[in-house]
Amino acid sequence: MAAEPNQAEPSNTHQRGTNLGWSLGMVLRRWHEHVEESLQDLPHGSRGYHILGVVVHEDVPTQSALAARLAIDRSVLTYVIDDLENAALIERQLDPRDRRARRIVATAKGRRALADAERRVAQAEEVVLGGLPDEQRDAFRDAAERAADAIHTAAPETDPCIAVEDALGQEGVRRRRQ
């Protein structure tokens, strides 16, 4: 019990490196607010945008490979792709060599829609990062991308905790303590 009746010293600075999560959450939330607003005509907004981006810019063989590339679940892809296909932005093509697989290909309309969306997203991101001086924005973007790629490629199929074990030794992180 024994709470300080009136914090004598609120130690008015957070320790370095203990609120990254809150900061990232804040930036990402604002990113979503602005970007979803900008992408209302694109099925599933930013989700559809990410998917369409990979379909256009990269060469991913199958639908499940696409899911792995974006680190999202296969079952999510199904209905997002349904709607992107209904909007004639992409097509599901059958692979004659493996009749289970579907290759996702963008239509010309889809490529135009993506180029347009990218312009709007870039604008929105400039607003979101407006609090950063110009040269810090690109550095932030680069760092985020680099960190994300490292995380993504390091992840052995969305399994968490393995990096923790590697880095800290022992089984997982100690629980129950205080």
Place this chain on the structure above:
Amino acid sequence: MAAEPNQAEPSNTHQRGTNLGWSLGMVLRRWHEHVEESLQDLPHGSRGYHILGVVVHEDVPTQSALAARLAIDRSVLTYVIDDLENAALIERQLDPRDRRARRIVATAKGRRALADAERRVAQAEEVVLGGLPDEQRDAFRDAAERAADAIHTAAPETDPCIAVEDALGQEGVRRRRQ
């Protein structure tokens, strides 16, 4: 219609500045996985951690001010604080001058728990940012914090879109186009 039968040129690089959202989402997701794992003994995990951090390190007069500081809803605070109080990490103190208000104060146990949690979070964050060279980690952290603070203080009470209007002129963002 007219989908490329086989992408001749997958334009194998994404345009600069169009996948910040995905990258941040990736980093934040991994942050959560590791940090929630590290904070299992803290009520509501990272959520409780953020709240406890502000309660200990800053001097926020009321519960609603605390909500505003963290940009979360008052109704969320209620049950998180319930559980933090049940764990004897914080106390709700009545303000004699306004009997509606409650001032949230950390107990000694709460301050110890926070210090402990901060150590573990710092460790987890090092793992999450492991893909970044050392000097880029701090830069990334700083940039994230700076951007988040700018967003937060700029937000006139969680109203979005105002910054967009300010920055791009006109009413909101243009919709319906392509």
Place this chain on the structure above:
DNA sequence: TATTGTTATACTCTATAACTATA
């Protein structure tokens, strides 16, 4: 038996609004 894609279900967050007690 394992894998691709689909479907259905359950669970977690978040947002919203209604309510009380004070002001």
Place this chain on the structure above:
DNA sequence: TATAGTTATAGAGTATAACAATA
């Protein structure tokens, strides 16, 4: 009337598992 805090409800997003077709 407006505000601080609480409670209850509904929606979106995500994760999970079961399923059909194919390998």
